[in-house]
Amino acid sequence: AVAKPAIAQSNPEIRWRLTSGFPKSLDTIYGAADFFAKYVSEATDGKFVVQPFAAGEIVGTFQAADAVQSGTVEMAHTASYYYVGKDPTFAAGAALPFTLNARQQNAWMYHGGGVDLVNEFMAKHGIHALPGGNTGTQMGGWFRKEIKSVQDLQGLKMRIAGVAGQVMAKMGVIPQQVAGGDIYPSLERGTIDAAEWIGPYDDEKLGFQKVAPYYYYPGWWEGGLTLHFYFNKAKWEELPKNYKAIAEAACMAANLDMLAKYDARNPSALRRLVGAGAQLRPFPQDVMEASYKATNEVYDEISSKNADFKKALDSIRAFRNEEYLWFQVGEYSFDTFMIRARSRG
Amino acid sequence: AVAKPAIAQSNPEIRWRLTSGFPKSLDTIYGAADFFAKYVSEATDGKFVVQPFAAGEIVGTFQAADAVQSGTVEMAHTASYYYVGKDPTFAAGAALPFTLNARQQNAWMYHGGGVDLVNEFMAKHGIHALPGGNTGTQMGGWFRKEIKSVQDLQGLKMRIAGVAGQVMAKMGVIPQQVAGGDIYPSLERGTIDAAEWIGPYDDEKLGFQKVAPYYYYPGWWEGGLTLHFYFNKAKWEELPKNYKAIAEAACMAANLDMLAKYDARNPSALRRLVGAGAQLRPFPQDVMEASYKATNEVYDEISSKNADFKKALDSIRAFRNEEYLWFQVGEYSFDTFMIRARSRG
Numbered sequence: 269a270v271a272k273p274a275i276a277q278s279n280p281e282i283r284w285r286l287t288s289g290f291p292k293s294l295d296t297i298y299g300a301a302d303f304f305a306k307y308v309s310e311a312t313d314g315k316f317v318v319q320p321f322a323a324g325e326i327v328g329t330f331q332a333a334d335a336v337q338s339g340t341v342e343m344a345h346t347a348s349y350y351y352v353g354k355d356p357t358f359a360a361g362a363a364l365p366f367t368l369n370a371r372q373q374n375a376w377m378y379h380g381g382g383v384d385l386v387n388e389f390m391a392k393h394g395i396h397a398l399p400g401g402n403t404g405t406q407m408g409g410w411f412r413k414e415i416k417s418v419q420d421l422q423g424l425k426m427r428i429a430g431v432a433g434q435v436m437a438k439m440g441v442i443p444q445q446v447a448g449g450d451i452y453p454s455l456e457r458g459t460i461d462a463a464e465w466i467g468p469y470d471d472e473k474l475g476f477q478k479v480a481p482y483y484y485y486p487g488w489w490e491g492g493l494t495l496h497f498y499f500n501k502a503k504w505e506e507l508p509k510n511y512k513a514i515a516e517a518a519c520m521a522a523n524l525d526m527l528a529k530y531d532a533r534n535p536s537a538l539r540r541l542v543g544a545g546a547q548l549r550p551f552p553q554d555v556m557e558a559s560y561k562a563t564n565e566v567y568d569e570i571s572s573k574n575a576d577f578k579k580a581l582d583s584i585r586a587f588r589n590e591e592y593l594w595f596q597v598g599e600y601s602f603d604t605f606m607i608r609a610r611s612r613g
Numbered sequence: 614a615v616a617k618p619a620i621a622q623s624n625p626e627i628r629w630r631l632t633s634g635f636p637k638s639l640d641t642i643y644g645a646a647d648f649f650a651k652y653v654s655e656a657t658d659g660k661f662v663v664q665p666f667a668a669g670e671i672v673g674t675f676q677a678a679d680a681v682q683s684g685t686v687e688m689a690h691t692a693s694y695y696y697v698g699k700d701p702t703f704a705a706g707a708a709l710p711f712t713l714n715a716r717q718q719n720a721w722m723y724h725g726g727g728v729d730l731v732n733e734f735m736a737k738h739g740i741h742a743l744p745g746g747n748t749g750t751q752m753g754g755w756f757r758k759e760i761k762s763v764q765d766l767q768g769l770k771m772r773i774a775g776v777a778g779q780v781m782a783k784m785g786v787i788p789q790q791v792a793g794g795d796i797y798p799s800l801e802r803g804t805i806d807a808a809e810w811i812g813p814y815d816d817e818k819l820g821f822q823k824v825a826p827y828y829y830y831p832g833w834w835e836g837g838l839t840l841h842f843y844f845n846k847a848k849w850e851e852l853p854k855n856y857k858a859i860a861e862a863a864c865m866a867a868n869l870d871m872l873a874k875y876d877a878r879n880p881s882a883l884r885r886l887v888g889a890g891a892q893l894r895p896f897p898q899d900v901m902e903a904s905y906k907a908t909n910e911v912y913d914e915i916s917s918k919n920a921d922f923k924k925a926l927d928s929i930r931a932f933r934n935e936e937y938l939w940f941q942v943g944e945y946s947f948d949t950f951m952i953r954a955r956s957r958g
Contacts, residue, residue, distance in 0.1 A: 279658075297901055307858055307861075307862050308854060310858035310949065311656060311855050311858040311862065312855065313624075313854075313855045315617060345726065353896070353939065362773050366950075366954070369948060370716070371715070371876050372871070372876065375873045375874075378873040378874070378877075379874050379876075379877035393619055404716070404773065404944060405947040407943055437781075441828040448763075463723075468939070486942075486943045488952070489945075491947050507848060508817070509655060510655060510657065510658045514656045514862070515651055516652075516864050516866075520862075520866035520869050520870065521865035521866055521867060524719060524865050524868060525723055525865065527716065527719070528716075528719040528724050529720075529724050530716060531719070531939070532721070532725050533724070534939045535935040535936055535938050538938065538942065550946055556950055560950075562679075562830075590880040590953070591880055592884050592948075593880050593884065593955070594880035595948065597893065598812065598830045598832065599750045599897055599948075600833045600952060601747060601830055602714060602832075602833065602836050603945060604945075604947075605711075605833065606714075606836070606933070606937050607800045607937050607945060609711070609905060610933075611941075
């Protein structure tokens with residue numbers, strides 16, 4: 269008889285490493301890794317310890333999926349759309365343009381088949397993935413010049429990636445890949461004309477209003493970005509059942525906590541940004557309409573070549589159409605009244 | 614030396630009972646108790662077991678707070694506004710009219726001081742309370758006759774309780790206390806003219822559209838009802854640190870899961886209700902305005918007599934005003950576009 273491996277014990281000592289896709293300066297989004305690690309350690313009396321590392325400390329932001337798959341690290345905390353270069357289906361678990369807001373993402377994930385659908389795909393990459401954060405609807409980014417219509421997008425060099433970058437390209441934008449720390453000097457020198465980042469609380473730290481004051485909304489490509497915890501699939505499956513339950517609950521708690529933190533911190537950051545010179549602007553209606561049309565074209569193109577993407581997109585779109593049937597009733601009319609009541613003072 | 618009590622062990626065997634404020638037929642809201650119990654048991658390999666009981670099995674819906682305080686049960690899962698008869702401050706942890714939507718409730722609870730503020734008050738009642746579910750914005754309820762203006766509310770007998778009942782009374786409504794199972798026959802016989810319940814998924818089970826077809830929105834008195842898990846305070850404090858961590862994460866996971874479940878199930882229920890004859894109507898603008906005005910009057914009256922209520926309300930109102938500053942930008946404009954795009958087909 270072969271001895272059972274230590275991991276089959278009920279409360280084995282486990283030490284894992286987690287690579288975050290984010291720097292520690294983004295305390296809200298990076299903080300989910302600390303939050304997860306703290307709960308898992310406390311829940312197991314320090315027996316299951318996950319040590320988080322910032323992006324670049326073990327591997328870079330865009331190497332996290334590979335590092336989990338190969339077992340270099342057991343876990344990552346990341347935005348799945350960073351890996352659209354491998355397969356655009358990765359974006360389906362994170363955010364697809366003009367699809368779901370944050371609550372709808374959670375409804376799709378936990379009660380619309382999303383978690384299973386994402387993991388059916390992730391299994392091909394040796395990853396088990398669980399939602400672990402949401403930013404809410406992001407901002408549309410910072411522009412050096414005002415955008416009055418679609419014409420103003422022609423030839424614009426914008427820091428934007430993934431599926432949204434493909435959509436922007438259809439409208440005449442030249443998408444650029446620029447690392448977070450390089451955005452400010454690129455905007456200042458005029459190497460790029462615009463850049464999308466996250467939302468007020470994170471954007472404020474980088475001071476974009478000084479070099480690209482026009483601050484557009486909404487970020488239609490991220491109605492509610494879901495972050496994920498990635499687990500090396502073999503390592504996940506070896507976990508005792510109680511550790512799996514602890515990890516699952518900690519992921520859900522981290523998911524909820526990140527959105528609550530963003531929602532609590534974004535308002536005062538927005539106020540300060542406007543005070544510091546940010547010119548808040550909605551995207552013109554023709555830009556929204558053209559973006560929506562271009563998005564559907566990109567979806568058709570990718571879907572015709574990629575069955576996994578099509579399957580995920582079809583599920584998300586069908587879910588979205590049902591969700592907005594409901595959200596436009598109670599939620600939207602409540603928010604509408606509250607927004608008007610507030611602006612009357 | 615005195616021997617340590619068993620509970621000081623790291624993984625003691627604990628058997629607790631939880632009384633839910635809800636019947637099992639409300640599988641979404643009742644389900645949070647099962648969800649919590651399952652995670653806690655799995656996370657501790659069956660050592661910490663919480664057994665949920667439906668309302669009435671041990672004590673009734675409105676006795677849950679007393680049962681937790683006295684130690685008859687160690688836990689409850691309930692809507693805190695059921696106990697406004699003890700003190701209106703209980704409602705502040707659940708839902709106050711014209712305040713926060715579901716995401717804002719979570720932001721206030723976890724990152725706006727809400728959990729601490731609620732527990733400062735709950736400690737006076739021997740309870741430790743953690744958020745454990747949200748319904749989203751509820752519906753405004755079922756009316757036998759169409760409501761075209763505030764005049765149509767005069768003398769209307771409506772099943773509505775708590776602070777919202779006081780507000781309705783200011784507008785000429787006669788608030789009625791009617792248990793869930795008695796609402797349908799009361800509407801059918803005309804003993805009452807209107808009744809608020811929850812939202813499409815739960816309302817559908819009771820078939821109200823057959824006897825009171827006008828289905829109004831939004832339920833301005835519950836922009837995002839937070840349910841709570843109550844713990845007997847002494848029992849909570851005796852828990853080992855790892856069990857506290859497990860319970861806290863399970864409460865947060867249950868909080869997230871309930872809203873996701875409602876959001877996933879409400880749309881198709883709404884579609885079926887409309888197909889079965891429900892007449893969907895927004896409250897007329899003058900009803901919304903009069904309700905808002907009456908709400909602020911009720912708030913002033915309660916605040917002048919109750920310092921705990923005033924403290925909680927002031928915190929929630931200040932938070933609300935900041936939140937809608939932000940929500941009207943990204944979230945609302947994204948939702949607005951998606952709702953319009955959907956209705957164009």
